[in-house]
Amino acid sequence: MADNVSTSPEVLNFPFEEPAHQRETALFGMWVFLVTEVLFFGGMFTAYLVYRYSHLQAFLEAGRHQEWYLGALNTAVLMTSGFTMALAVQAARRGDRTWLLRLFTMTWLLGAAFLAIEGYEYHTKFVEHLVPGNGFAFTGSDPAAAQLFFVLYFTMTGMHMFHMFIGLMLILFFGLWTAGSTRPMHKPNCFEVLGLYWAFVDIVWLFLYPLFYLVNPS
Amino acid sequence: MSFQPLPYEDSTYAAPVDTIFVLLTTLCSVITLAIFAVIIFFCIRYRRGSSADRTPGPPKKEQKIMEYSWTIIPLVLFLFLFVWAADVYYNMFSPPADGIPIYVIGKQWMWKMEHPEGEREIDQLHIPVDRQIILTLTSQDVIHDFDVPAFRIKHDVLPGRYVRMWFKATKVGTYYLFCGQYCGALHSQMIGQIIVMTAADYAKWLDEAGATTSGSLAGEGSRYFHELGCSGCHENSKVVQAPSLAGIYGEPVPLESGQMVTADDDYLRDSILLPGKQIARGFQNIMPSYQGLVSEEQIVALIAYIRSERNTPAPTAGSTP
């Protein structure tokens, strides 16, 4: 299996002339992009905190309807996928195609499991009439504010799931590309950038979990 | 309408606002003109081909001193004006205890005013000169803005919330009331008048206008209090399921959640529309919401009624849970 662990010369994109320079630049670029992502989600977190402050009672009541164990399970799933992804990046750096593909498969399956659990949760919300809009039914002190909680819940987890979905597509794409190519892996930076993205998606969830599932767990 | 260009001073704010404005303008103009003068002077003196001395300038240390001094001196002057302007601003939005309370409701695209005596006006507000007027503003739909340039007052009128400001007109006359916040198609036609009258004229106007109204705003509120069924629970004589509202206005209310709130306009409004939001200690959340069942005018009247009862002592028996 010698060809699996060969380190190969990287492809250099214009205007770079050295692999190290290209790598540093690509990673820095990704980090700057993640800064924008932090603020993108940040706008929604701001809305959450403001409304939680203004409608504490309603948020506590609405939080009752969240299954904390599903959230905890999802957090664990996502953390594990972050772990496998981090290892996948290491494998890519070593040029270890076999392990890269194995770890990618695991990451992908864990990510898909996350989406499935989240989908189940959306389904229960639908059944309990907790989806904002005309069908929304909530008995509590302030249904409008409770609806706000669920609007934020669906928007923020929805936006997070959208990011997960993109991540899964990218893993699939890079995985098939790696599996289908017999050439040594010549673009290791792609995997590192993808790894950063995936870890960021994890981080967003680490904040969504306490804010939506641990508000008032029973 | 007696609308004159600068300077017109028709409320108690006009003088301080204009003074700050004039001071700022002077200070800014002096700085601006000084910069322009220096630029023009340099441009002429150091134009290409002039024989001006161009040996290197002052040493580095002086350069730094210059940088610091032209930064810090104007800043200190401006900070002085900041404090002054902030003080006037604070004053504008801190209504005094006594004054004529007037409720203003904005809607696309008109102003509805309600006097404590029960007079209602559309796009017009009659007020006496030299009296403190306390405005409580709210909107039925989008954000509007109560803007009277002659009085130097302006504040957004928000849906779902009361904002308060006050002023004292110092001159008899008719003044423009604009909507200062873009509110839709006829935004620029949402113009009203503030009619400032002498005390005598105002009393006369109240009498004449009063002939067509059905009593004071509080009286009207009292009627709604019974018609809408509030009295069924909130009147002292009945079984105690709900807190008595006599004497509650402006007083602290302990809540179930352990917090204390003041029973101000906003609290009362919320309690009518969202009774479960802040539950008074010792009571249960059994009151139905009146959202969609009462108009902004009715809420205002109800609040005026509760306010008028503020001096009625709360019955001691009613407050035990």
Place this chain on the structure above:
Amino acid sequence: MNKSTIEHLKILASLFLLLALTTAVAFVPLGSWNWIPNLVLSVLMTGLIILFFMRVRYSAPLIWLTSVAGFVWLSLLLFLIILDYISRPWPQ
């Protein structure tokens, strides 16, 4: 297993531990204040992920700086907005 894999495993174990802790904390009756320890623990977990899974611990200072910049900026936004809300009640 190489050294790096072992390190990753340790981090994953710590993350699970913190997850258990944050979940447990949510059940402690603190009135409505559980969110503060919860968020602190989330920040801790984030720190672990950033430092190890995202390799910032082994990166140049520029990356360190960038990795916190977004959070610092977000806290500016949050701070000034919350400032408005908590001081909203007007003088009577």
Place this chain on the structure above:
Amino acid sequence: MTTQPVHTLPPKNYLNAKETVASWFFTHDHKRIALLYLASITFFFFIGGIAAMLMRLELIHPRGYLFTSDTYNKLFTMHGVIMVWFFLIPAIPNVLGNFLLPLMIGAKDLAFPRLNLISWYVFMFGGLFAVASILFGGVDTGWTFYTPYSSTYSNGWVIAMAVGIFINGFSSIFTGLNFIVTTHKLRAPGMTWFRLPLFVWTLYSTSLIFVLATPVLAITLFLVALERLFGVGIFDPHLGGDPLLFQHLFWFYSHPAVYIMVLPAMGVVSELMAAFARKRIFGYNFIVYASLGIAFLGFLVWGHHMFVSGESIYAGMIFSLLSFFVAVPSAIKVFNWTATLYKGTITFDTPLLYALGFVALFTIGGMTGLMLASLAVDVHVTQTYFVVAHFHYIMVGGAVMAYLGGMHYWFPKITGRMYPETLARWSAVILFVGFNMTFFPQFILGYMGMPRRYHVYPEEFQMLNVISTLGTPLLGIGYMLPLGYLGWASFFGRIAGPNPWRAPGLEWQTSSPPPEHNFSAIPVVTTGPYAYDLLPDGSKSFTESDDGG
């Protein structure tokens, strides 16, 4: 007496390196992408400009006979949206910045050339939505999209417009990201941070704002669109929301956005001042720190747009105080430009005229900004024409003046040819006069109390409105003239040679127009910027043609 040196265009340059249409639309060359942006924003500028002209025409008469209220509202919304997001924000960064950043730091291109092209396509895609929403019937919310009007009550194509701006935001983000990474990673050997030209510093500061502020706007407009689409009430008070939250989030972006427009303008002016005074810029370090300071403080003052909106009056006081502080770095810059002229050798070529125009108008704009930052005064003049005049002085008087000054200064670098100097000087003067005539009366109108976004207004305001409207033809000529003669000169102007201004910046050390990859060999930098005193021969002489004169 020497004869004027005869220059020829370099036979191979970025303009003729490849000649197919596809080679333009799929180019990765930052210089060509800059020209793509130039064409697009010029197009948008004229759309926004026509809307402005129609508005001024309507305002001649106090009863507004020309348009219905609805049409007028759509016009000012269109003017605002197009001018802010599709002209002013991309103007200097995406045209001049794109063209010059790699040249100025001695790089072959931006760090991510493909992303740069994608950024343009994203920009155009966003523009498509914006233009479509106008063509289908327009939006009447004002460029500020205040809720609940925009989310519930308006009947216009708000969602399409919001989507357009959302997409446009990603173009800004990509550009900002690219600039930041390029500045960090692709500087030529010897180009240390404190040898960077000030224009690069301001582009860097601007990019920080792009990256840190734009995502918040994107998510805010996304929430508005969501609320409108599903009627779920995120900012609607009847459903528990708070319209002020929208304003906070909106101005968290839109206040720094003003600095996106004006910071690079300041950078351009710094370059021009040094070039036409033939001197090192005064207080280079102070200007650098001031740029970063503006970018930072600019994030902390958004609440001054909301002094009368219902935000807490204590928050108002804090925002007011911070707003006074943001004036400090701006003032430092104005003082430093003035000091740069001291003991210079000044020639009054068109770019300097624009730069001086910038300083004058920006100073007036900044000073009136201080009045607006003063709480009690703001209560009186906010949401009136005073504010309109103030931000036009900053954004049009400031940013557009500097943009045109920069376009003239770097025109020979971009096209290899010179523009007609006399005509250009006249055009700058006409623009300056027209601008002041249009916008100065609006300060007075504002203090008299005329609210903005009014097209039916009391008769007392008519005189000043007429004067303001009379200024617009001059303003229009001031914009049309450069479009005409710069367009002409791109093909028929005198050939300029590599360094017509005899400037020491790296962008002048390569041919004009530059070759496809900017430099034949990556330059090595040994001195700081603006080393006019170190120029080998005749540093005091200005243009080559003047050598013997």
